[in-house]
Amino acid sequence: MKKSFKLRDLDCANCAAKMEDAICKLDGVNSATVSFMTQKxxxxxxxxxxxxxxxxxxxxxxxxEPDCTIVMP
Known part of the structure; x- marks a missing residue:
């Protein structure tokens, strides 16, 4: 299943890259992208x-990024 979520309070592109790496390493994740530009x-x-x-x-x-949250639908 592929879904997109809005991110709130993502402050830098470097943090977005670190988040993407961490999420991709989770068991059960096929792929993940974190975009700083679109905050998604x-x-x-x-x-x-x-x-x-x-x-x-x-x-x-x-x-x-302690302030960053994923906006759940």
Whole structure:
């Protein structure tokens, strides 16, 4: 399943790259892109565990940029 999410308070392109690397390493993630310019996360992950993986991705983002949050629909 592939979905896009808006990011709030992403402050720098370097942090976006670090977040993308961390999310890509999570188990069940097929691909992930974090765009500083559009302030978006595009996540392609295992359908059965998508919500769980999204929560792990949110934690990974917080480790890199404590103020950054993923806007959940």
């Amino acid at each position: 996360l595009t996540l392609d992950a295992d359908d059965a565990r998508f919500d769980q993986i999204l929560q792990q991705a949110a934690k990974a983002c917080k480790k890199v």
